[in-house]
Amino acid sequence: MVYNRPQMDFNKTRRTQIHDLKPEHEHFRTEVLNGLRKAQKELPSKYFYNERGSYLYERICTLDEYYPPRTEIAIMKAHIKEIVELLGPNTYLIEYGCGNCVKTRILLDYLPNISTYVPIDISVEQLRRVSQELTSHYSELEVSPVCADYTSNFKLPASKRPSDRTVVYFPGSTIGNFDPISARNFLEHIGSVCGTGGALLIGVDLKKDPDVLHRAYNDREGVTAAFNLNLLERINRELNGDFQLDNFQHYAFYNPRESRIEMHLVSLRDHIVHLDDVSIPFVEGESIWTESSYKFNSDEFALMAMDAGFQVKKVWTDERQWFSVQYLVAN
Ligand code: AVJ
Numbered sequence: 001m002v003y004n005r006p007q008m009d010f011n012k013t014r015r016t017q018i019h020d021l022k023p024e025h026e027h028f029r030t031e032v033l034n035g036l037r038k039a040q041k042e043l044p045s046k047y048f049y050n051e052r053g054s055y056l057y058e059r060i061c062t063l064d065e066y067y068p069p070r071t072e073i074a075i076m077k078a079h080i081k082e083i084v085e086l087l088g089p090n091t092y093l094i095e096y097g098c099g100n101c102v103k104t105r106i107l108l109d110y111l112p113n114i115s116t117y118v119p120i121d122i123s124v125e126q127l128r129r130v131s132q133e134l135t136s137h138y139s140e141l142e143v144s145p146v147c148a149d150y151t152s153n154f155k156l157p158a159s160k161r162p163s164d165r166t167v168v169y170f171p172g173s174t175i176g177n178f179d180p181i182s183a184r185n186f187l188e189h190i191g192s193v194c195g196t197g198g199a200l201l202i203g204v205d206l207k208k209d210p211d212v213l214h215r216a217y218n219d220r221e222g223v224t225a226a227f228n229l230n231l232l233e234r235i236n237r238e239l240n241g242d243f244q245l246d247n248f249q250h251y252a253f254y255n256p257r258e259s260r261i262e263m264h265l266v267s268l269r270d271h272i273v274h275l276d277d278v279s280i281p282f283v284e285g286e287s288i289w290t291e292s293s294y295k296f297n298s299d300e301f302a303l304m305a306m307d308a309g310f311q312v313k314k315v316w317t318d319e320r321q322w323f324s325v326q327y328l329v330a331n
Helices: 025-036 051-060 066-080 080-087 102-110 124-137 178-196 210-216 225-236 298-307
Strands: 089-097 116-122 165-170 199-205 248-257 259-269 272-276 280-281 287-292 310-317 323-330
Touching: 025 116, 025 272, 051 124, 051 165, 051 225, 066 102, 066 199, 066 310, 080 102, 080 199, 080 248, 080 310, 080 323, 089 178, 102 124, 116 124, 165 178, 178 199, 178 287, 178 298, 178 323, 210 248, 225 259, 225 287, 287 298, 298 310, 298 323
Parallel strands: 089 116, 089 165, 165 199
Antiparallel strands: 199 323, 248 259, 259 287, 272 280, 310 323
């Protein structure tokens, strides 16, 4: 039975209003400059997702080598009945980094009587498009999109309908993009958002053969490389920079000691980059560290979750145990 029935009458199209908390400009500049002034230069991976970055990420998700989305979707579909039973009816459903909402639609198709769905994303263009699509497709669903950097403090929109419970959906193993201390703190923050008895449904990528991981972040078509380099293009455009993209090379590898993929942009020569009047010197071979993607085993993840005030109640995985979807309840 499908609860949130698709709307067939397109004349009655409802409009969604975005709560645009304008995450960007000054903060973007500050974070970029702080990162580029460090001994090991770094840039926050959340800034990958401008319009072109979101498009490139969607292309990554269709690549043979990039197993996570396909695997996560298969797990969700295989266990959707059990998942929605655990989440329960009348939920206030929040999603961190909803992207194109492909995985969310699996939930929305089956989760009964959602009080409000709050997709949060840093990319305003995609958020606007996707929210409008969901509002037209699900006739009963109240969609309250928020454009924000979800690691910042922001107010959630009030629900117009009563809800029994707050549930946070955090798919894609985006938790793996946080370093371990920030990941624990972010889980604790989620716990305070959903409150005692609230739930977290989260996608967690698992440790596996490093060759599989290596290929997932070094695809043959070079889409991941373009995604990585797009960050420099974005900085050029938005912060008046003069990065020359052919001075940098995408470099991603699995670091088994830290159980993470590291993505870097390695400078191919000694040169100086300018952002307005700020000069950033590069020597040949030095890198900008643009992303970490931590891989977990379920026991480690459960310990971190427990430390953050959650109890893991259920772990679903695929037959190769490459990816997991986990159901947690906040203490
Ligand atoms: C799905 C956002 C967690 O770390 O695998 C994909 C992003 N980076 N290829 C990941 C990503 C390079 C990704 N997240």
